[in-house]
Amino acid sequence: MRSFLSERAKNTERSAIREILKYTQEPEVISFAGGLPKPETFPxxxxxxxxxxxxxxxxxxxxxxxxxxxxxxxxxxxxxxxxxxxxxxxxxxxxxxxxxxxxxxxxxxxxxxxxxxxxxxxxxxxxxxxxxxxxxxxxxxxxxxxxxxxxxxxxxxxxxxxxxxxxxxxxxxxxxxxxxxxxxxxxxxxxxxxxxxxxxxxxxxxxxxxxxxxxxxxxxxxxxxxxxxxxxxxxxxxxxxxxxxxxxxxxxxxxxxxxxxxxxxxxxxxxxxxxxxxxxxxxxxxxxLSDHLKELRKYYRENRDAMIEEMNRSFPKDEGISWTEPNGGLFIWVTLPEGMDSESVFEKGLENNVAFVPGHHFYVNGGGQNTMRLSYSLLNPEKIREGINRLGKVLEKELSPISQ
Ligand SMILES: Cc1ncc(COP(=O)(O)O)c(C=O)c1O
CATH class of the missing domain: 3.40.640.10 (Type I PLP-dependent aspartate aminotransferase-like (Major domain))
Incomplete structure (x- = not known):
């Protein structure tokens, strides 16, 4: 069947994120993986x-x-x-x-x-x-x-x-x-x-x-x-x-x-x-539209604040870990210490019912194994705190073999 495909179709890979989202849709999973906007913010x-x-x-x-x-x-x-x-x-x-x-x-x-x-x-x-x-x-x-x-x-x-x-x-x-x-x-x-x-x-x-x-x-x-x-x-x-x-x-x-x-x-x-x-x-x-956006921003800003506060509290205190503090949008980007693999953190995260997107998927020329994308768009602040807390524990465990 592949012989029917155009070079164009052969050249295009399925979106890795859409595949990841399939695993994260169980109700008990707190997912920071998708980047969907919150439907309640629409007028x-x-x-x-x-x-x-x-x-x-x-x-x-x-x-x-x-x-x-x-x-x-x-x-x-x-x-x-x-x-x-x-x-x-x-x-x-x-x-x-x-x-x-x-x-x-x-x-x-x-x-x-x-x-x-x-x-x-x-x-x-x-x-x-x-x-x-x-x-x-x-x-x-x-x-x-x-x-x-x-x-x-x-x-x-x-x-x-x-x-x-x-x-x-x-x-x-x-x-x-x-x-x-x-x-x-x-x-x-x-x-x-x-x-x-x-x-x-x-x-x-x-x-x-x-x-x-x-x-x-x-x-x-x-x-x-x-x-x-x-x-x-x-x-x-x-x-x-x-x-x-x-x-x-x-x-x-x-x-x-x-x-x-x-x-x-x-x-x-x-x-x-x-x-x-x-x-x-x-x-x-x-x-x-500009007035409507004032309301919408309040909602996302609260979520961003909740995520960053909880990261400060629950993520391991390691100088190799850092994250962006965006002034808008839906995403925070986390960099883990060199040598740490966010795919492995992803697997352990799922075992603990928390999900995100491993960052290497966003790199066109390879690299980014020690990065992760977290979205704060869909959950309320309480769930965000709970999920970040779980992720913090997973990171704590994953970090220990590296620092030995
Ligand atoms: C940077 C960027 N461009 C484009 C899109 C596609 O969005 P849409 O086609 O809904 O405008 C997205 C969606 O998340 C995005 O993040």
Missing amino acids: REGLAESAASQIRDNYEKSLQYGTTEGIKEFRQEMSSWLSEFGLELELKNIIATNSSQQAIDLVSKTFLDPGDRIFCGLPTYLGAVQAFSTFQAEKVGIPLEKDGMNLEILEKKIKDSKSSGRRAKFIYVIPDFQNPTGVTLSKKKRKKILDIAEEHDLLIIEDTPYFGVRFSKGFKKPIGTYDDNGRVITIASLSKILSSGMRLAVVGGPSELLANLVTMKQSTDLCTSTTTQWIAADWLKNNN
Whole structure:
């Protein structure tokens, strides 16, 4: 049967995380593995009203096919929200997609030939890696620091690529509260990465689904706001802030590039669901997304605080163990002492009914065996404390043979 498969299908591995989630769904397991948003944070009453009115009164449009670019009203509402953060997008500079995963797939389909290189964080989001693999790109991982990608290494790898005659196409960045680490790219690096893209003639794919889930006051402008030369494509998803089931995102960027994405999208799905676009447009018109986000942030911030407090209390006091303290998003990243294997911690964790994702899954070029991703998105603070306490005990036991 394998002989029927395209090279593309052979090249694509099943998502390891989706496989892991199967083991973690027993009711007694406290799972920090999945990264799903909490459904209670979605404005269900308002969405229900918008859905009813749009389906009943606007059925000629909301139940009909739409243009591939997406419906104007939805794009306008999103453009107006994004302009609060400095991203000014005219209608020709914004299209709707089936959430950010489709946008990543479309940029890959549009820009990548087999063997082309892309640069991404080490670690990075697995769903993007899957899309890059499907289009047979070579993925070059760039280590992350506290303030985002190490840009010296990025430049070096780009130069190496050039001298080995490989065509490099884009840098994939998750600038805000990155999945899986929670790290945010500093303002300085946002500007610098654009200079690097400019100097080496690369595009930047800026994927920012956690942008709205920010705990502190200040925000960092999207990289797209600094772009004067049409190099940045910004993907802004509604999955974490309005509803993941509606499958909606917008892609902002230079109109010529978006036109190519639209052509590729035609053969993928003709158009994004007009029904969900109309519902979202109606909700956005009648509600204030930024106000809604204030409530949503409170919930995730409490969870983050509970997790960090309990880690401070229950994790072994070992200088080899550290974790990120993200200012937003859904994830904390833990680094264990060198030589410790988080797969083994994962197995012992499951025996003790606590789960997470071993970090090596997020590394495109190998490595990361001593890391783990913990999500605080779905549980209440009490459960989070209980789970972290269990994990602390597992780590304590796993550490002892190393320190002997
Ligand atoms: C960085 C990043 N990009 C994209 C996605 C895909 O999300 P969606 O397609 O629901 O917008 C996720 C999901 O967790 C993510 O973490």
